[in-house]
Amino acid sequence: GQQLNQSPQSMFIQEGEDVSMNCTSSSIFNTWLWYKQDPGEGPVLLIALYKAGELTSNGRLTAQFGITRKDSFLNISASIPSDVGIYFCAGPEGTSYDKVIFGPGTSLSVIP
Amino acid sequence: KAGVTQTPRYLIKTRGQQVTLSCSPISGHRSVSWYQQTPGQGLQFLFEYFSETQRNKGNFPGRFSGRQFSNSRSEMNVSTLELGDSALYLCASSSTATNEKLFFGSGTQLSVL
Numbered sequence: 207g208q209q210l211n212q213s214p215q216s217m218f219i220q221e222g223e224d225v226s227m228n229c230t231s232s233s234i235f236n237t238w239l240w241y242k243q244d245p246g247e248g249p250v251l252l253i254a255l256y257k258a259g260e261l262t263s264n265g266r267l268t269a270q271f272g273i274t275r276k277d278s279f280l281n282i283s284a285s286i287p288s289d290v291g292i293y294f295c296a297g298p299e300g301t302s303y304d305k306v307i308f309g310p311g312t313s314l315s316v317i318p
Numbered sequence: 319k320a321g322v323t324q325t326p327r328y329l330i331k332t333r334g335q336q337v338t339l340s341c342s343p344i345s346g347h348r349s350v351s352w353y354q355q356t357p358g359q360g361l362q363f364l365f366e367y368f369s370e371t372q373r374n375k376g377n378f379p380g381r382f383s384g385r386q387f388s389n390s391r392s393e394m395n396v397s398t399l400e401l402g403d404s405a406l407y408l409c410a411s412s413s414t415a416t417n418e419k420l421f422f423g424s425g426t427q428l429s430v431l
Binding site: 208223237239241247248249250251254259294297302303304305307308309310312 | 363
C-alpha cells in the first residue's frame with residue numbers, strides 16, 4: 207500500500223522561531239491532511255488540501271499541496287509553547303476515502 | 319455537540335484474554351474508523367465502517383475484529399491478546415462518506431501483561 211514519510215522526525219526549537227516540516231510519498235495523493243496530536247489526546251485536523259499547488263493557512267499555520275502531488279509542507283510561524291505536540295500528515299489511500307493513512311509524525315518541542 | 323467518546327480510557331489485560339473497546343461517534347456521524355497507535359509504528363489503520371458495513375480493513379490479523387451498530391456506535395474486539403497488542407486504540411468519526419475530516423476520540427490505552 208501507499209506509505210507516507212515525514213521529516214524531520216523531531217524538532218527542538220526556541221519560542222518565537224518558525225518551523226517547517228514536510229511529508230512525502232512515493233505515490234500520488236489527491237488530498238493532503240495535517241493533524242496535530244497533543245499528549246494524551248487524539249489527533250485534531252489542522253488543515254486539509256485538495257489541489258496541487260494549493261496553499262492554505264490556519265492562523266499561524268500554513269500548508270502547501272506539492273505540485274507533484276507526492277509531497278506536502280507545513281509551516282508554523284512564531285512558535286509558542288502550545289504548539290508542542292506531534293504533527294501528522296495523512297491522506298486517503300487510493301481514490302476512495304474509506305481508508306485514511308497517516309505518516310509517522312514529527313514531534314515538536316518548543317523551548318520557552 | 320459531544321465529541322467522540324471512547325470507553326474505557328485505560329485497560330489492563332493479560333496474554334490470551336480478549337478485549338472489547340467501545341466508540342460512540344459524534345451525533346449524526348455515520349463513519350467510524352479505528353487506528354492502533356504505538357511509538358514505533360505510528361497510527362496504523364485497523365478498519366472503517368459506514369452505515370454498519372465494513373468498507374476497508376488494514377493489515378492486521380483476524381484476531382482484530384469490529385462492528386458498527388445501527389446507531390453508528392462501534393466496537394472493536396481483540397481476541398487472544400499478545401504483548402504486542404499493547405497500544406493506544408483510537409476511534410475517529412466523520413460526518414460524510416469521505417473521511418477527509420476525521421474527529422478523533424481520546425483513545426483507549428490497552429496494556430497487555
